[in-house]
Amino acid sequence: MEVNVPPSAVIPAQKNVSRLRLFALTVFFLGVQFHWTIQLGYGTPFLLSLGMDKAGTAAVQLSGPIAGIVIQPIVGALTDHCRSRLGRRRPTVIFGTIIVVLSMASMAFAREIGGLFSSDNTGPLVVAVVAFFMLDFSDNAVQVACRALIADLVPLQQQREVNAFLGVQVGVGYTLGYGLGFIDLPGLTGVDSQGAQMKILSVIAAGIFTTCMTITALTGREASSANMERNKTVSPYTIALELVNCIRYLPTYVSKICRVQFWAWAGWYPLLCYCTTWVAQFHADNHHPFQGPQGESAARIGSLALLCFSFLSLVTSAIVPVMHSKQALCLGRKIVSIPNIWTISIILFAVLGLSTFWVYSGTVAMTVMVLFGISFGIANWLPFALIGEWIVEQEILRKVTAEPQEHLQLPAPDDDEEAPLLVDPVPVMTTPEVDISAGLVIGVHNIAMCVPQLLGLGACALLFAFLDRNDGGYDPDDHMYPGDSGDSIGWALRAGAVCALVSAWLSTRVKELRKPKLFDEEYE
Helix, strand or coil, rough: EEECCCCCEEECCCCCHHHHHHHHHHHHHHHHHHHHHHHHHHHHHHHHHCCCCCCCCCCCCCHHCCCCCCCHHHHHHHHHHHCCCCCCCHHHHHHHHHHHHHHHHHHCCHHHHHCCCCCCCHHHHHHHHHHHHHHHHHHHHHHHHHHHHHHHHHCCCHHHHHHHHHHHHHHHHHHHHHHCCCCHHHHHHCCCCHHHHHHHHHHHHHHHHHHHHHHHHHHCCCCCCCCCCCCCCCHHHHHHHHHHHHHHHHCCCHHHHHHHHHHHHHHHHHHHHHHHHHHHHHHCCCCCCCCCCCCCHHHHHHHHHHHHHHHHHHHHEEEHHHHHCCCCCCCCCCCCCCCHHHHHHHHHHHHHHHHHHHCHHHHHHHHHHHHHHHHHHHHCHHHHHHHHHHHHHHHHHHHCCCCCCCEEECCCCCCCCCCCCCCCCCCCCCCCCCCCCCHHHHHHHHHHHHHHHHHHEEEHHHHHHHHHHCCCCCCCCCCCCCCCCCHHHHHHHHHHHHHHHHHHHHCCCCCCCCCCCCCCCHHC
């Protein structure tokens, strides 16, 4: 049996959350992105310095996508069933934060810790690899718990605003992380030891991460779930069954968003992994930019491009939501709807990727790389806002359908009201039972983003192996020409642009949710 809420139903509004509390609830992402930039920028060089080969570092980098595919949906489902005086989500936030900090410390001081058990690099390598995996696993657990906490505490009418805050926090974390990477911290602090830059950055990252998580945990006060009734026994089997059912019977609206995200992240993966090397190649005009006389300057230029990319992403995340809400573009609402903004940003990403055919200098390469930040800023905000709105709407309507129908006011629809309130009605189902709780849906959405990263890793490896098969190493006369066989990263970016075109086409099928009409106008 299905219970459908009429399209023009009016339901009680939730009270708005203050902007200060929105900032506090989302500041966790600043800490997450800051430590992630340290891991991304220094993790691979650090593993190489311990004696690991490039193939080994590539295998270790798989920990991130694997954690996103496995940890987020499982932890999301577990937090949905958590019974604690602290609420459902905060126990995971607190425990995950402790593991993240210990993992960062273990990775930064792997030489010293591993040296206690081994006289060669075996001990440090084992410590570093274990810490790397623990860091990614615990970080993903914290992320899904915090995102579910936001879906629990922020009302429907503020889901876009809170996800705009999240996008800004991502940009701030990136910019701070890459900005500090430019500073000679050992020289500034007087610390003189092997890997001092990595150690200092890790200590700073641990402090920022702990502070941000503490603010979010203290602000995200939940009602105690210790005495909540369990409507079913929680076991690994039931969690796995919920996950399988959620994927199998994924509601149409969420499924459309996940399809867009799959192809979009198939395009983002090569860019985020290889953008600094690509810019450095054109700056040094050589396929091996870090091995020639311009190696140091090429590395700085690549890092500068990533810093500027992050800053433009931050600005975009801060400005675009405001422009949309205020209708600053002076266009009709349908023209600048949320899905339309998403489509335009993905098309921009595809155009920039294909423009790499005409990049012939370091300046142009940096300009193209920085402009990608516009699309990335929107990618960090908009799809999560759509998912958040859908989750909160479903929770509201689930409660409404459980109440007497006289609580619903049913005004006559206007002539121009064509869009239904729900893309998928809230079904009351017994077989199979489909759980659409926040933690599980957020985890499944994350799977759609992480699977293409794993596939992209394999695709890039095959592409590089084919195009670089005749690579003889550094040659001062080996100049860069866009589109030739030596421009393997450029071809990866173009392949990503094709994936983005598929994503843009799929995004045209995502329609804006029709917001419910609320009783309490003062909260609008």
